[in-house]
Amino acid sequence: MRVALFATCVNDAVLPRAAIATVTLLERLGVRVDFPAAQSCCGQPQFNTGYRRMTEPLVLRMARAFEGYDHVVTPSGSCAAMVRENYPRIGARAEGEGRGPELAAAAGEIVPRVRELTEFLVDVLGVTDVGAYFPHQVAYHPSCHGLRTLGLGTRPLALLGAVRGLEMVELTGADECCGFGGTFAVKNPDVSAAMGADKVRSALDSGADVLCGADSSCLLHLEGLLHRQGAALSAVHLAEILAATETDPWRPA
Numbered sequence: 001m002r003v004a005l006f007a008t009c010v011n012d013a014v015l016p017r018a019a020i021a022t023v024t025l026l027e028r029l030g031v032r033v034d035f036p037a038a039q040s041c042c043g044q045p046q047f048n049t050g051y052r053r054m055t056e057p058l059v060l061r062m063a064r065a066f067e068g069y070d071h072v073v074t075p076s077g078s079c080a081a082m083v084r085e086n087y088p089r090i091g092a093r094a095e096g097e098g099r100g101p102e103l104a105a106a107a108g109e110i111v112p113r114v115r116e117l118t119e120f121l122v123d124v125l126g127v128t129d130v131g132a133y134f135p136h137q138v139a140y141h142p143s144c145h146g147l148r149t150l151g152l153g154t155r156p157l158a159l160l161g162a163v164r165g166l167e168m169v170e171l172t173g174a175d176e177c178c179g180f181g182g183t184f185a186v187k188n189p190d191v192s193a194a195m196g197a198d199k200v201r202s203a204l205d206s207g208a209d210v211l212c213g214a215d216s217s218c219l220l221h222l223e224g225l226l227h228r229q230g231a232a233l234s235a236v237h238l239a240e241i242l243a244a245t246e247t248d249p250w251r252p253a
Helices: 009-013 016-028 044-049 052-065 077-096 102-113 117-124 144-149 155-161 189-206 216-229 238-243
Strands: 003-005 071-074 114-116 137-140 210-213 234-237
Touching (some): 016 234, 052 077, 052 102, 071 102, 077 144, 102 114, 114 117, 117 238, 137 155, 137 189, 155 238
Parallel strands (some): 003 071, 137 210
């Protein structure tokens, strides 16, 4: 089984701990992980902002970069959703406009192989207990793309529930958006900050030590709000929790 890591722009540039933890976890489970250096942005910022023709070269680049791999695993629900949900639309539109079948073929080739991390662990490897140890109280924020587009369902919770030492606490309004929304946070900063403040308030009220999520962009948004308040609560990617063990424990950044 050939597996490639799709690190994503956010993880590569701002939160590399999530990508490193993903590789650490998968290798502990016996999976050899490659990192194709030709990978780049999936095109989500351009697509969501309306520059859809500018996204097309990135679709082709993604397909070429990950050619030949059985599975393309990413610790990012939003980027996985971009590929799975929007690549087919981009390809179909280009073909409908008479610009050839190349984009549609590229989308059709890569889409079935892209998996968000928890999907890969539960659906492909068939595991929920990954041998992790994390002696902290954790509140889980599901993120919109994982919740509504990918339909991750109980996969993340099943993985967290099998972590030794971890105590799950309830997050009020867990299914509500945190307000990041990619370029939404740039175009509507006041609304975005207000939504994030609601989520942060719920997380603080939960009494958790850690606010966990599977999408780095949401976590960075929430971490920024927590930092400005001087809160001790940490926003941590799910991969970091699953990669932690007694001999290699998680440590705050």
